[in-house]
Amino acid sequence: MQDTIRLFVLELLEKKSRLPNEFDDTSDFIKAGIVDSIGIIKFILELESRFDIEITGTDIESDEFRSVQGLAGLISRKINSVEDLK
Amino acid sequence: MIKTILSQTTADATSGTAKISPTFFSHARHTPDKQAIWCDGTTASYQELASLVCRWSNAMAQGGVKRGDHIGVMLPNSIEFAALMLVAADLGAVMVPLNTSLTPSAVHRAFEAAEVKHVVSTAALLKNLLTKSTTYRTDDSLPPDFSIADGLWLSVDKTIEDATLLADLLHGVASDAQPLNAAMEEDALILTMTSGSTGDPKPIILTQRTKFNRAHAAVELYGITENDRTLAATPLYHSLAERLVLIPLLTGGTSVLMQAFSPTAWLECVSQQNVTFTIAVSSQLKLTAGLLDDQDAIHRYDISSLRCIVSSSALLEHTVKSDLLKKFDCELHECYGASEIAIATNLDSIAAKSKLQSVGIPAPGVDIKIIGKNGEVVTKGEAGEIACKTSMLFGGYFKRPELTQTAMRGDYFRTGDMGRVDEDGFLYFLGRAKDIIICGGINIYPADIEEVVNEHASVLESAAFAFPDKHLGEVVAIAVVPVNKTEFNLRQLRFHCCERLADFQQPRNFFIVDELPRNSMGKLMKFQLVKTFSAHMP
Numbered sequence: 001m002q003d004t005i006r007l008f009v010l011e012l013l014e015k016k017s018r019l020p021n022e023f024d025d026t027s028d029f030i031k032a033g034i035v036d037s038i039g040i041i042k043f044i045l046e047l048e049s050r051f052d053i054e055i056t057g058t059d060i061e062s063d064e065f066r067s068v069q070g071l072a073g074l075i076s077r078k079i080n081s082v083e084d085l086k
Numbered sequence: 087m088i089k090t091i092l093s094q095t096t097a098d099a100t101s102g103t104a105k106i107s108p109t110f111f112s113h114a115r116h117t118p119d120k121q122a123i124w125c126d127g128t129t130a131s132y133q134e135l136a137s138l139v140c141r142w143s144n145a146m147a148q149g150g151v152k153r154g155d156h157i158g159v160m161l162p163n164s165i166e167f168a169a170l171m172l173v174a175a176d177l178g179a180v181m182v183p184l185n186t187s188l189t190p191s192a193v194h195r196a197f198e199a200a201e202v203k204h205v206v207s208t209a210a211l212l213k214n215l216l217t218k219s220t221t222y223r224t225d226d227s228l229p230p231d232f233s234i235a236d237g238l239w240l241s242v243d244k245t246i247e248d249a250t251l252l253a254d255l256l257h258g259v260a261s262d263a264q265p266l267n268a269a270m271e272e273d274a275l276i277l278t279m280t281s282g283s284t285g286d287p288k289p290i291i292l293t294q295r296t297k298f299n300r301a302h303a304a305v306e307l308y309g310i311t312e313n314d315r316t317l318a319a320t321p322l323y324h325s326l327a328e329r330l331v332l333i334p335l336l337t338g339g340t341s342v343l344m345q346a347f348s349p350t351a352w353l354e355c356v357s358q359q360n361v362t363f364t365i366a367v368s369s370q371l372k373l374t375a376g377l378l379d380d381q382d383a384i385h386r387y388d389i390s391s392l393r394c395i396v397s398s399s400a401l402l403e404h405t406v407k408s409d410l411l412k413k414f415d416c417e418l419h420e421c422y423g424a425s426e427i428a429i430a431t432n433l434d435s436i437a438a439k440s441k442l443q444s445v446g447i448p449a450p451g452v453d454i455k456i457i458g459k460n461g462e463v464v465t466k467g468e469a470g471e472i473a474c475k476t477s478m479l480f481g482g483y484f485k486r487p488e489l490t491q492t493a494m495r496g497d498y499f500r501t502g503d504m505g506r507v508d509e510d511g512f513l514y515f516l517g518r519a520k521d522i523i524i525c526g527g528i529n530i531y532p533a534d535i536e537e538v539v540n541e542h543a544s545v546l547e548s549a550a551f552a553f554p555d556k557h558l559g560e561v562v563a564i565a566v567v568p569v570n571k572t573e574f575n576l577r578q579l580r581f582h583c584c585e586r587l588a589d590f591q592q593p594r595n596f597f598i599v600d601e602l603p604r605n606s607m608g609k610l611m612k613f614q615l616v617k618t619f620s621a622h623m624p
Contacts, residue, residue, distance in 0.1 A: 016589075037557045038526050041592040045584035048577075 001079065005051070006072045012046055013068070025069040047071075053078040106175040106275070106294050106336065111136055111265055113338040117312075122335060124359055125165050125343040135335075137261065138169050143176040144263040145255045149238045151204055153178030153268050156277065158202035158235060159323070160184050160193070160211045163345045166242045166252070167322045168331045170206060171275075175294060178269030179204075182277045182289070183323035185606060190215050194230030200277045200289050200484060204237035209244035216248050271295045277484050278325050278425060288489065290425050291481035292325065300428045300478045301333045307432055307449055308394050308419065310363060312338035315391070317364035319344040319352055324607055325425050326398060330365055349374040353387040365396040365421070369608030372406050378413045392416040396432075398423065400609050401515050401533065403540050403547075404442045411435060420445055422515055427499050428478040430454060431513045443537075444512035445505075452476045455498055456507055469529070471519055472505040473498035504531060521612055523552040523560050528590045532612075535562055535593060538586040544574050549602050551615045553595050563595035565615050567602060574598065595619070 006025065013019060017034045020027075029035055035043050044055050053075060064070030114122075114136035122132040130138070151157065157174060159181050161167040167183075174181045182200040184193060193215060196202070205212070215232055239249040269275075276292040304310060316339055318330035327343075334341040342359045344351060352374055355361065366374075377383050394417040397410070402420055411418055420433040422445035431454065433446030448454045455463050456470040464470045475497045482490035493500055504516040516522075516531035523530040532550035539548040546567040553563035568574035576596055583592055603614035 038528070039589040041594060042584055042587075042589035045580055045592070049581045049584060 002072050002076050005075045005079075006068055008050060009047070009068050009071050009075075012043060016043070025072075026067050028066045029068070030066045047075065051075055051079055053082065105267075105269055105271055106298055106332065107139070107172055107265055107269065108267060109298075109336050110139075110172055110175075113312075113335070117338055120338070121340050123165055123168055123331075123341040123343060125163065125168075126345045128165055130165050132338075135165070135169060135172075138165075138256075139172040139176060140263040140265055141256050141259045141261070142169060142252070143173045143266050145259045146173060146177060146179070146204075146238070147266060147268075148258065149240075149250070149255060151177060151179055151238060153273070154180065155204060155237065156180045156182050156200055156202045157204045157206055158182045158184060158193075158197055158200070160186050160188075160205075160207040161242065161322070162186060162208070163318070163322050163327070163343050164242075165343075168335070168341060168343065171328060171331065172335070175269060175275055176265050176267065178273045180274045180277055183328070184279070185321070185323055186211060187606075190230050194232065194234075196279065197232070197235050202235045204239070205232075205235050205249075206240045206242065209241045209246040209249070212239065212241055212246050212249050216246075269294055271298075272481075274481060276325070276328065278323075278328075288486065289484035290325075291484050293481045296478060296481060297328070297332060298336070300329050301336050303429060303449060303451065303478055304329065304333050304365075305337055307429065308363060308396065308417075310334075310337055310339065314339045314363045314393070315342050315359060315361050316340070317342045317344065317355065317359070317361040317366075319347045319355070319364065319370065320367055321606060325428070326365060326367070326607070329428070349377040353377065353383070353389060356389045356392060357387045360391040362391055362393040363395075364392075365398050367399040367608040368397045368402045368406075368420075369400060369604065371395070371397050371402070371410055375406065375409050375413050390415070394419065396421055398429075399607050401445065403537065405541065407438060407442055411438060421449070422446065422513065424499075424501050424503075426480040426493070427452075427474050427476050427501070430472070430474045430476065430501075433512075437512070441508075441510070441512045443514060444508070445515050446513060447511050448474075448513075449476075452478075453498075454507065454513060456505060457495065457500065461495070466507055466509055469504055469506045469516055469531070472501045472503045472513070472515075474501060475499075518612070521551065523550070523562055525555075525561050525590050526558040530562060530591055535564060535583075535587065535591055538583060539564060539566065539579070539593070541586070542579050542582045544569055544579060547602060549610055549612060549615055550593065551612055551620065553620045555594070561594040562591060563597065563615075563619060564593040565597045565599045565602060565619070567599055571598065571600075 013029055013034050016039055064074045114132040118133035120132050121129055122135040123130050157179055182202050184196050241249045242252045245251050271294050273294055274291045275294045275297050277289045316334040318327040320327045331341045342361050344355055396419040398421050418435045421429045422431045423429045429449045430452055431446040432449050453475040455473045457473050458464040458470045473495055502519045504519050506514050517533045521532050535550035536548050539545055546569050548564050548566045550562055550564045552560040555561040597619055603611045605611055
C-alpha cells in the first residue's frame with residue numbers, strides 16, 4: 001500500500017513541477033517550492049480525495065508532510081486507523 | 087408599419103429631430119382606441135393616455151414646472167408613472183426616479199445630489215417625507231429638511247397637507263389640451279441612480295435622444311412591431327423598465343406593466359395578457375424556470391404567446407441558460423450591458439447552442455474593445471476591461487465631469503467589467519474589474535469559480551470574492567447557498583472544486599449562507615459579502 005501512496009504522491013509532485021535530478025524520497029518538497037502556498041490546498045484535497053482521509057492543520061505543519069517518505073507514512077497510518085475503526 | 091415610423095424618426099435623430107413625445111402622440115393619432123398600457127388590471131387606450139399626458143403636462147407648466155427642472159419621482163409601477171415619463175418628455179423636464187423604499191434621509195441625499203425641485207409621489211410616501219417625527223437614519227443628526235425641493239409637490243392619489251392632488255391640478259386644464267412639445271433632443275429626460283452594485287450610486291444622465299436610441303436599438307435587435315405586447319416586471323425607477331415601457335409606446339404596441347414580480351404572477355401575467363416580448367432580470371427568469379419544473383405549472387400557464395425573451399442585468403449561469411432554452415419555446419436572448427450604455431452585446435438562441443458561456447456579439451451599432459492594464463487594446467482571447475462605443479451612450483454623470491472623463495477612453499465607455507473576446511467575436515464576461523481576486527499576483531475571475539461551484543448538485547448559487555491572506559495578498563472565498571442546508575456536504579464540494587479548478591483557483595474559505603445579498607434588480611451586491619466576511623480580516 002505504501003508503495004501505491006508513494007507513487008501517487010510522486011505523480012502529484014511531478015504534475016506540479018519538474019522534479020530536480022537530486023530529488024529523492026527524503027527531499028523537502030515544500031522547501032524546494034514544488035508545493036507552494038498557492039498549490040497546497042489542491043495538493044491536500046487530491047490526497048484526501050484519493051485516500052479518503054482527512055489531513056489536519058497539525059499534519060500540514062509536521063515534518064512528515066515535507067517529504068515523499070514522510071507523507072507516505074503519514075497517509076498510510078491514517079488509512080490504517082480508518083480501517084481499524086471499521 | 088409603425089416600426090418604420092420609429093426607424094425613420096430615429097434615423098432623423100442623427101440630424102437632430104428625434105423626440106419621444108411627438109412619436110408617442112403620432113401613434114395616439116393613428117390608433118387612438120388601441121390599448122396603450124395595462125397595469126395590474128387598469129388599462130388606458132392611446133387616446134386616454136395621450137389626453138392624460140397633455141393635460142398633466144400643461145398643468146405642470148401652469149404649476150411652475152419649467153424645461154430643465156428636475157422632478158423627484160417616487161411612485162410604484164403604475165400608469166401614472168408611465169404617463170409622467172411622457173409628461174417630462176413633453177415639458178423638457180428631467181425625471182429623477184427613486185426607489186420607493188428609500189429612507190427619508192436617503193431621499194434627501196438623492197434630492198440634493200440630483201438638484202430636485204419638484205416632487206411627484208403617493209400620499210403615503212409624501213407623508214413619510216414630510217412628517218417631522220418620521221424615523222431617519224441614526225447617522226444623521228437632524229431630520230432631513232425637504233425645503234431644498236421648493237417647487238411643486240404632487241400627490242397622485244390622495245389629498246395630503248403641503249402637496250397638490252393630481253386630480254385638482256388637472257382640473258384647471260381643458261380636456262382638449264395640446265402637447266407643449268417644449269423639449270429638445272439633447273435635453274436630459276431622466277437622471278437615474280446606478281443600481282448600486284458598486285455601493286456608490288451615481289446619477290446618470292439619459293437624454294431624450296439616448297432613450298429614443300435605446301428603444302430603437304431594441305426594436306431593431308428583437309424585431310419589435312406594433313403587434314407586440316411588451317412586459318415590464320422590474321421597478322420603473324430603473325432604466326430597464328423605463329425602456330420596456332417606452333418601447334411599445336414609441337412603436338404603437340402595448341405596454342404590460344407589473345407592479346411587483348413573483349414567478350407565479352409573472353406566468354399569470356404572460357398568460358392572461360398575451361405577452362409577446364420582455365426583457366427580464368436573469369434572476370427572475372431563473373426563478374420562473376424553477377417553477378416550470380412542476381408539470382402542473384406547465385399546464386396551468388399558457389405562455390405560448392411569448393415570441394421573444396431577453397435576459398439582462400446579471401450573467402446567467404450556462405446551466406440555467408440551457409434550462410431556459412428547453413422550457414421557453416421562443417427566442418431567448420441574453421444581453422450584456424450597463425445603465426450607461428444599455429445593450430452592448432446580444433446572444434441569441436442559435437448562437438447559444440455553440441457559445442453557451444458567452445454573452446454574445448456586439449449589438450448593431452456597438453463596438454467592443456478589450457483594454458489591457460496599460461490602456462492598450464489586447465489581442466483576441468486575452469482578458470481585459472470591456473470598453474464600448476455606442477449610440478446608446480449616456481449623457482455623463484450629473485455634475486461629475488471628472489468621473490465622466492475617467493469612465494471614457496475616447497468614444498469608448500469603460501465598463502469596469504472584465505471580459506475576453508474569442509476568435510468569432512463573442513464576448514465572455516469575467517466579472518467586475520474591482521471584483522477580480524489577485525492571488526499571489528495571479529488574476530482570478532470570480533465567474534470561473536462560481537461556474538464550477540454552481541455545477542455541483544448540492545449548490546443553488548454562489549458568489550466568489552476576495553479574502554485577505556497574509557502570504558498571498560488575496561485568496562478565493564466563496565459564499566454558497568446550498569439546495570438543502572442539512573444535507574449539504576462541504577467536503578464533497580471541495581473535492582469537486584479540486585477536480586475542476588486549478589490550484590490558484592481553489593476556494594480557501596467557504597461561507598454557507600441562506601441567500602446572497604442582492605439589490606432590487608436582482609443584481610448581486612458582492613461588496614456586501616466582502617464587507618461581511620472579508621473586511622475585518624487581517
